[in-house]
Amino acid sequence: MPDIEKGTFQERQQAHMQANRALWDELTNIHSRSSFYDVGGFKKGKSTLSPIEVGEVSDVRGKLLLHLQCHFGLDTISWARMGAKATGVDFSERAITLARKLARETGSDAKFICANVYDIPQLVNVTFDLVFTSYGALCWLPDVRRWAKTVAQFVKPGGTFYIVDFHPFTNLFVNNKDARDFQVAYSYFHSAEPAEEQMEGSYADPNARVRNTSRQWTHSLSDIVNALLGAGLRIQFLHEFPYCTYAHFPFLKEGPDGLWRVPGRRKVPLLFSIKAVRDGPPAVTMLKPAVQARSK
Numbered sequence: 001m002p003d004i005e006k007g008t009f010q011e012r013q014q015a016h017m018q019a020n021r022a023l024w025d026e027l028t029n030i031h032s033r034s035s036f037y038d039v040g041g042f043k044k045g046k047s048t049l050s051p052i053e054v055g056e057v058s059d060v061r062g063k064l065l066l067h068l069q070c071h072f073g074l075d076t077i078s079w080a081r082m083g084a085k086a087t088g089v090d091f092s093e094r095a096i097t098l099a100r101k102l103a104r105e106t107g108s109d110a111k112f113i114c115a116n117v118y119d120i121p122q123l124v125n126v127t128f129d130l131v132f133t134s135y136g137a138l139c140w141l142p143d144v145r146r147w148a149k150t151v152a153q154f155v156k157p158g159g160t161f162y163i164v165d166f167h168p169f170t171n172l173f174v175n176n177k178d179a180r181d182f183q184v185a186y187s188y189f190h191s192a193e194p195a196e197e198q199m200e201g202s203y204a205d206p207n208a209r210v211r212n213t214s215r216q217w218t219h220s221l222s223d224i225v226n227a228l229l230g231a232g233l234r235i236q237f238l239h240e241f242p243y244c245t246y247a248h249f250p251f252l253k254e255g256p257d258g259l260w261r262v263p264g265r266r267k268v269p270l271l272f273s274i275k276a277v278r279d280g281p282p283a284v285t286m287l288k289p290a291v292q293a294r295s296k
Contacts, residue, residue: 009192013142016194016215017091017116020140023212024092027202028072032098036204036246037074043106047081048074050245053134053164056273060084063129066154068117069137073099073110079132080110087111087128089120118146120154127156134164135245136203138224139171139216142194148227155278161233162276166248167240167269171218173249177206180251182268190219203248221272233276241271 031037042048061083067076070088072095080086080103088110090096096114103110115123131154141147155161174183177200186195194215201208219227221238228235243259244252248270252260262268 012193016142019213020215021091023199023210023214024071024090025094026210026212027204028092028095028098030202030208030210031204032072034202034204034208039074039102042074042077043102045081047078049078049082050164052241052245052271052273053132053162054082056164056239056275057130057132057160057162060130064126064156065130065132066124066128068120068131068133068151069140070099070112071095073102073112075134076112077103077106077108077110080108084130085109087113089113089115089117091116117141117150118143120150124154126154127159128154129156129159131155131159131161132163135166137163137165138219139166141219142192142217144190144219144223145227145230148224148231148233151228152231152233152278155233155276157278160275160277161228162273164271164273166244167272168218168220168224169269170248171216175249176200177250179249182249186218188218188220190217190223203246206250224274228274228276232278234279236275236277237273239273240269241273242267242269244270 032039038046060079063084065079065084065086067079067086067088070076070090073088076086076088076099088099090099091114093114096112099112103112113120113123131151138144138147151161168188172184172186172188174185194217196213196215198213199210202210225235225238243261245259247254247260251263253263254260
C-alpha cells in the first residue's frame with residue numbers, strides 16, 4: 001500500500017480506500033457472528049430491511065435492483081425475497097464471498113459483485129429500475145460527486161434512486177461506547193482528507209477488538225443533494241427523521257415503535273432519505289461484460 005502521507009492526492013485516496021477495504025474485511029468476520037445481524041434468524045426468513053425503506057421504496061416485484069455497498073448481502077437478499085431481481089456490490093472480497101454463500105444457502109437468486117463503487121462502470125453494462133444504498137454508506141467515499149454520477153449512470157430512464165443514511169449532522173459528534181451526550185469533535189463540511197481513527201469496537205459489537213483503522217469523509221446534506229442534481233437526477237423528496245433504526249449513539253433510547261431517539265424534548269436529525277428519478281437517458285455509455293456474466 002502506498003505511503004499515505006507522501007503520495008500524490010490520488011495515491012493517498014487510493015491508499016485510504018485500500019485501508020478501508022482491509023477494515024471491512026475484518027468487520028465482516030465480526031459482524032457475521034454478531035447478534036446485531038442475526039444471520040441464524042435471517043436464514044430462517046427474517047428480513048433485515050426497516051419499515052422506512054420498505055415504505056418509501058414501495059413495490060419491487062420484478063424490478064432490477066442494484067444495491068451499492070451491500071456489505072455481506074443481507075439487505076440485498078431481503079429485497080430479492082420481496083421479488084426484486086437484486087444485485088449487490090461491495091468492495092470487500094470477504095463480504096462478497098459470504099454474501100454469495102448466504103444466497104446459495106437460502107436459495108436466493110441474488111447476484112453479487114466485488115467492486116469499489118467508483119469501478120462499477122468498468123464491470124456492468126445494464127441499467128436498473130432501482131439503485132439503492134443505505135445506512136453508513138457515504139462516509140466511506142471520498143468523492144460524493146463522482147458517486148452521484150455513478151449512481152445516475154445505472155438508473156434507467158424512468159427508474160429510481162433511493163438512499164436512506166445517517167444524517168450528516170451526526171458526523172459532528174464523538175461516537176463511542178462511552179459517549180453520554182452529543183460532543184462536537186468534527187466539521188460538518190467536507191474535507192478532502194479523511195478523519196482517521198482506531199475503532200473501539202463496531203456498531204454491531206461494541207466490545208469487539210478491531211485491528212484496522214477507519215478513514216471516513218463527511219458530506220453535507222447540500223453536497224449530497226447538489227451532487228445528485230448535478231448528475232441529472234430529479235429529486236422527488238428529501239426526508240429527515242428524528243430517530244434511528246438502532247442505537248447509533250449509546251445514549252439513544254428505544255421507543256415502543258422500535259425506533260431510537262434522543263431522550264427528552266430534543267429532536268435532532270438522525271437519518272435522512274432521498275428518492276430521485278431519471279427522466280432522460282443514462283448520462284454515460286457503459287461498456288464491458290454484462291452483470292450476469294461478472295457475478296457468477
